[in-house]
Amino acid sequence: MTAFLLYLYAESPLHPGAAASDGALDLPIQREKSTNYPLIWGQSLKGALRQAARDAGWSTSQQKEVFGSEVSDEEESTPGKLAVGDAQLVALPVPTLRRSFAWATSQLALSRLARKYTIIGRGDTVPTIPNTDGKEGACGRGEWGGASPEVLGPCLVKLQRPGGGDNTPDPVTDWAKLLASDAVGDADHLSAFASKLAKDLLVVGSEPMSVLLRECTEFSVRVQLHPERKQVVEGPFTSEYLPAETILAAVLTLRGTPSPETVQRLRGLLHGSLLQVGGDETLGKGLVWTRIVEGNRNG
Amino acid sequence: MKTDRTGSRDTTWVVLEPHDTVHVRDGRQFSSRDSNTALAETVTPRPSTIAGALASAYGGDLAAVRGPVLGKKDTSGVWRPYFSVPSDVVAAKNRESVYRLTVGSAVHDTDLADLKGAPESLLELPPQVLTKMEPVQGWMSGRSLSSYLRGTLFQNHALKRSRLGMPDDEEPLVPEHRIGIALQDRRVRPGYLYQATHLRPRDGWAFLAEVVPPPERTGLARSTVALGGISRLAEVTALPTGSVAWPQGPEDFPGGRVLLYVATPALWPDGWRPPLPPEATLVAAALGDPIPVATASPKRGFNRTRTLRWAVPPGSVYLIRLPEDTAAATAASWHGRALAPSADWTIPSDGEPHPPTDAPRLDTAGFGIVLTGVWT
Numbered sequence: 001m002t003a004f005l006l007y008l009y010a011e012s013p014l015h016p017g018a019a020a021s022d023g024a025l026d027l028p029i030q031r032e033k034s035t036n037y038p039l040i041w042g043q044s045l046k047g048a049l050r051q052a053a054r055d056a057g058w059s060t061s062q063q064k065e066v067f068g069s070e071v072s073d074e075e076e077s078t079p080g081k082l083a084v085g086d087a088q089l090v091a092l093p094v095p096t097l098r099r100s101f102a103w104a105t106s107q108l109a110l111s112r113l114a115r116k117y118t119i120i121g122r123g124d125t126v127p128t129i130p131n132t133d134g135k136e137g138a139c140g141r142g143e144w145g146g147a148s149p150e151v152l153g154p155c156l157v158k159l160q161r162p163g164g165g166d167n168t169p170d171p172v173t174d175w176a177k178l179l180a181s182d183a184v185g186d187a188d189h190l191s192a193f194a195s196k197l198a199k200d201l202l203v204v205g206s207e208p209m210s211v212l213l214r215e216c217t218e219f220s221v222r223v224q225l226h227p228e229r230k231q232v233v234e235g236p237f238t239s240e241y242l243p244a245e246t247i248l249a250a251v252l253t254l255r256g257t258p259s260p261e262t263v264q265r266l267r268g269l270l271h272g273s274l275l276q277v278g279g280d281e282t283l284g285k286g287l288v289w290t291r292i293v294e295g296n297r298n299g
Numbered sequence: 300m301k302t303d304r305t306g307s308r309d310t311t312w313v314v315l316e317p318h319d320t321v322h323v324r325d326g327r328q329f330s331s332r333d334s335n336t337a338l339a340e341t342v343t344p345r346p347s348t349i350a351g352a353l354a355s356a357y358g359g360d361l362a363a364v365r366g367p368v369l370g371k372k373d374t375s376g377v378w379r380p381y382f383s384v385p386s387d388v389v390a391a392k393n394r395e396s397v398y399r400l401t402v403g404s405a406v407h408d409t410d411l412a413d414l415k416g417a418p419e420s421l422l423e424l425p426p427q428v429l430t431k432m433e434p435v436q437g438w439m440s441g442r443s444l445s446s447y448l449r450g451t452l453f454q455n456h457a458l459k460r461s462r463l464g465m466p467d468d469e470e471p472l473v474p475e476h477r478i479g480i481a482l483q484d485r486r487v488r489p490g491y492l493y494q495a496t497h498l499r500p501r502d503g504w505a506f507l508a509e510v511v512p513p514p515e516r517t518g519l520a521r522s523t524v525a526l527g528g529i530s531r532l533a534e535v536t537a538l539p540t541g542s543v544a545w546p547q548g549p550e551d552f553p554g555g556r557v558l559l560y561v562a563t564p565a566l567w568p569d570g571w572r573p574p575l576p577p578e579a580t581l582v583a584a585a586l587g588d589p590i591p592v593a594t595a596s597p598k599r600g601f602n603r604t605r606t607l608r609w610a611v612p613p614g615s616v617y618l619i620r621l622p623e624d625t626a627a628a629t630a631a632s633w634h635g636r637a638l639a640p641s642a643d644w645t646i647p648s649d650g651e652p653h654p655p656t657d658a659p660r661l662d663t664a665g666f667g668i669v670l671t672g673v674w675t
């Protein structure tokens with residue numbers, strides 16, 4: 001059994017579509033029922049990975065080995081080696097009054113990410129998780145925090161900076177550097193965002209985070225026009241998107257004893273690639289940069 | 300690991316923590332919700348699902364699995380078991396007081412009298428209670444269940460709901476409805492739209508089970524295993540000895556009055572009626588609605604071994620009368636185990652039949668675990 005951590009970094013807004021409308025919102029994104037955190041269902045992500053394999057020219061047998069057989073009325077389905085977990089939210093970009101935007105994360109999101117690192121056998125590499133439950137938040141010893149609360153989306157949040165000197169613990173900055181390295185990377189086209197993430201990660205308490213999760217997604221009202229009369233024939237209907245620069249993570253597990261070639265093929269497909277996930281592909285939505293964090297565990 | 304109460308085997312409690320959601324279908328066909336969407340019924344993982352996952356974790360079939368029950372990790376990191384609220388605990392809607400049913404009039408004036416193996420009596424509300432009541436649904440802590448079994452939880456058959464030891468947050472397993480599609484040429488394939496419900500354990504909740512590994516395989520072979528459908532994974536961890544245990548029952552059973560509490564779904568030869576020894580008298584019973592249980596063995600042939608049965612739900616209780624001089628010993632032999640004869644299939648004694656090799660080993664897969672208590 002070989003496990004990876006797959007990071008998704010949104011290049012364009014994402015629309016992993018939910019099962020049903022949500023009040024006035026016709027096409028909401030997928031969210032966890034218990035926490036309201038956005039996510040991408042494992043089944044949706046697996047379908048996107050399979051499509052990427054098709055587009056990359058994998059043979060039918062290679063696809064079947066990793067992803068299982070295609071659905072068919074004639075043949076009994078066979079499972080593939082790859083198990084794809086839900087891609088859960090790591091950090092959400094939120095508008096701020098300075099530095100344009102920052103990434104909001106939470107104790108819950110970081111705890112889950114730490115758990116994913118543990119699952120792949122890398123739990124000893126993650127920083128401690130700041131205790132920010134409640135109304136306030138925490139930031140690193142850098143650009144944020146101070147006497148006045150910070151404006152995060154519609155929220156005013158007091159951010160605690162770590163005390164002590166430069167040699168004392170700074171867990172938020174440690175997390176920010178880990179994410180900049182593992183989730184974004186140092187490729188030329190993303191290095192500016194990695195540098196920004198290393199400075200602009202904020203760990204927000206559960207109360208403001210619940211507001212940000214609802215208010216800082218994007219909403220788009222769409223209509224369909226008659227091709228000649230130019231009158232509205234369908235709509236309006238409202239779609240929800242996760243904004244660009246959102247970071248999510250999922251655990252991928254190759255079960256059994258996959259061949260080194262299979263592992264390498266999957267790694268090549270998903271490390272440093274641009275992937276299409278979710279709906280509205282023809283509108284330019286759903287592009288994500290992917291990065292793999294190697295696991296360190298067998299069995 | 301500790302020595303089994305029977306002295307025959309060592310047992311270990313394990314925790315199964317799903318990576319994210321759990322998806323276990325109840326074995327019935329997809330139903331058509333509307334003209335375009337198929338609907339899959341989803342259930343909490345049954346014992347056979349848990350036993351299958353644990354067999355994978357231990358590298359082969361286990362001598363026995365007892366569970367699952369729900370577990371919650373407390374602030375000190377210790378897992379605490381939770382159990383279905385007994386079916387004889389009832390309450391009025393939105394009322395704080397809960398009541399325990401009591402043995403009432405004889406069944407001979409009712410339709411039950413015609414039922415083979417019918418109990419002697421009905422369970423009724425305490426005389427002072429006149430309001431319409433419903434069974435309390437949900438989970439209660441092992442500590443509260445232990446108090447219930449020992450007959451000390453209720454005073455005059457009444458109790459404040461807050462003392463039941465139910466979790467503060469809402470349902471530990473939160474249903475999530477998900478739509479599934481199949482793509483063809485980058486479009487949704489016609490006719491391949493379905494809706495399935497996943498269950499997401501709230502943070503800190505997981506499944507617990509007691510396992511009896513065979514002597515040659517006492518340790519975990521792997522810790523990440525598939526749990527349920529669509530390649531959902533879970534982490535299996537063996538827990539420190541003594542950190543989790545079945546709720547303790549009483550040591551004395553005045554008048555030979557033994558209460559049998561069903562901790563895991565029970566599949567018994569006589570359906571709803573537990574396999575009792577001839578000297579036992581079934582006085583009364585409170586059962587929940589039967590639950591569907593599907594099992595299949597991919598190793599022995601999925602279609603050949605696939606079965607769908609109806610099980611007695613966890614939380615059901617039976618009030619039994621045994622000879623007073625043997626009641627304590629009999630209750631002790633039942634407590635925390637599957638009722639005989641199924642339990643005996645695990646380790647056949649000399650002269651006892653071995654289970655048919657082709658039969659699903661439901662008896663060793665955690666079905667029908669009972670706890671014993673007293674009733675008044």
